[in-house]
Amino acid sequence: MGTELSVTENEARYLKLIYRKQCEESAKVRTTTVAKSLGVRPATVTEVIQNLSEKNLLRHRRYHGVELTKGGTTEARKLLRKHRILEVLFMDILNYDARNACKEASKLDYYASRDLINAICRAYGHPEICPCEKTIFSDSKCKKNK
Amino acid sequence: MGTELSVTENEARYLKLIYRKQCEESAKVRTTTVAKSLGVRPATVTEVIQNLSEKNLLRHRRYHGVELTKGGTTEARKLLRKHRILEVLFMDILNYDARNACKEASKLDYYASRDLINAICRAYGHPEICPCEKTIFSDSKCKKNK
DNA sequence: TTTGAATTTTAGGGTTTCCCTAAATTTAAG
DNA sequence: CTTAAATTTAGGGAAACCCTAAAATTCAAA
Missing domain, CATH: 1.10.10.10 (Winged helix-like DNA-binding domain superfamily/Winged helix DNA-binding domain)
Structure with missing residues (x-):
């Protein structure tokens, strides 16, 4: 099977936010923006994004932002x-x-x-x-x- | 003020269980019983009970069981x-x-x-x-x- | 095209929460 | 009294979150 891992409550917050910004508002998802929305530091956002990336829920191109995968999109919609x-x-x-x-x-x-x-x-x-x-x-x- | 601290989700599980057993079923609350109910080891139960005790939610007499305090009872009822x-x-x-x-x-x-x-x-x-x-x-x- | 400001990531930690095993203690039943 | 059962202590461990400081990268304006 695909390496589908479960998301924590916190990761769920990130997924919801990213989906809304990217898919429903067509806004660019910036590390800084996310950090501000969630009240954490940019470095923290990067860390969580890397975890979500390891779980194949999104693709991360260093310094360039993220894109939800099929799995990440499905999870966000759920x-x-x-x-x-x-x-x-x-x-x-x-x-x-x-x-x-x-x-x-x-x-x-x-x-x-x-x-x-x-x-x-x-x-x-x-x-x-x-x-x-x-x-x-x-x-x-x-x-x-x- | 009384040193009233917040309870974690896990501690909340213990409080609910203890209240139900002790106040609604008049059953003795045993470390082993609680451990079985929650699927953890007795040593873990003792640890959590000590935390709840430090938060003044219950009184713990070593080797003899627990009794909810006024604050613990209130919290459990909430x-x-x-x-x-x-x-x-x-x-x-x-x-x-x-x-x-x-x-x-x-x-x-x-x-x-x-x-x-x-x-x-x-x-x-x-x-x-x-x-x-x-x-x-x-x-x-x-x-x-x- | 260079450069500096802004953004992002890495490195290295830290705390809290929860759980465990093994080795004492203590209790209580016989 | 003795010993089995229950409980607690001691000493760890892993996972989830978050942070600061320093390095890397981007991008836009001279």
């Missing part, structure tokens, strides 16, 4: 699917504002199981966009039965 | 409140069975904010027992307004 489904739950059921829904979802998404997310998805009629208008990626195991 | 409110959500909304609801709740309770839990509590009419019939502790900040 995480963002969880994040956004949780946002839907927190908004629609709990009268949260989008800002708070996102904040809460950020704390929980990494820990929510695929099954739980799919159950919520089903309960909310398989929504296709989250409160912030971002697309909610689909999951082949999430049947729209009935 | 955690179990979160756990059980999440169980209500997962059961009632998502057609989960109690077993799975509990499993999912266990992964998320530590990370759920007080505000989020109170919002769920409100949405479900301030339930007083969870799917397993255990009591859901109340939170002074969770208003039964309306």
Whole structure:
């Protein structure tokens, strides 16, 4: 099999951020920018990026930035699917504002199981966009039965 | 002030377990038993117990077992409140069975904010027992307004 | 085209959290 | 009293994060 390793919660934060910047905002992912977003030093970002690179989740060309691999993209989307489904739950059921829904979802998404997310998805009629208008990626195991 | 330190996710697991055994099942909390429940070695349990003791969350009499302090009891109840409110959500909304609801709740309770839990509590009419019939502790900040 | 400022990476550490084995201790049952 | 079972101490180890200082690289402006 491909050398597919699991990501830590912290690495998950990086993946989500990188995907959003690169794939959804077409912005260049700079070490400095990421460092600022996450409140760490540039050297730390480089280190994490090298770990993600060893896990084949992204390609890293020294001094030139990163590009998510197929695996990294898939992983980022899985995480963002969880994040956004949780946002839907927190908004629609709990009268949260989008800002708070996102904040809460950020704390929980990494820990929510695929099954739980799919159950919520089903309960909310398989929504296709989250409160912030971002697309909610689909999951082949999430049947729209009935 | 009392030297009140924050607990790690792992320590939270110990607190929940100890509270359930000692306060809800009136069972003696044995190092060996805890070790078996959590899948670690007895020496590890002793170590964690000493940490919790330093944080004044429980009292430890060497070779004789532990007793939660006021602070430890409060902390355990806060955690179990979160756990059980999440169980209500997962059961009632998502057609989960109690077993799975509990499993999912266990992964998320530590990370759920007080505000989020109170919002769920409100949405479900301030339930007083969870799917397993255990009591859901109340939170002074969770208003039964309306 | 050179050069210097900005960005990025390397080198070398440090802390915290969690867990383990082996060797004492202590308890408690017979 | 003695000894088996339970518990604790002693001494480590690995993984996850983060940092500073110094070196490398890029790039844009003279």
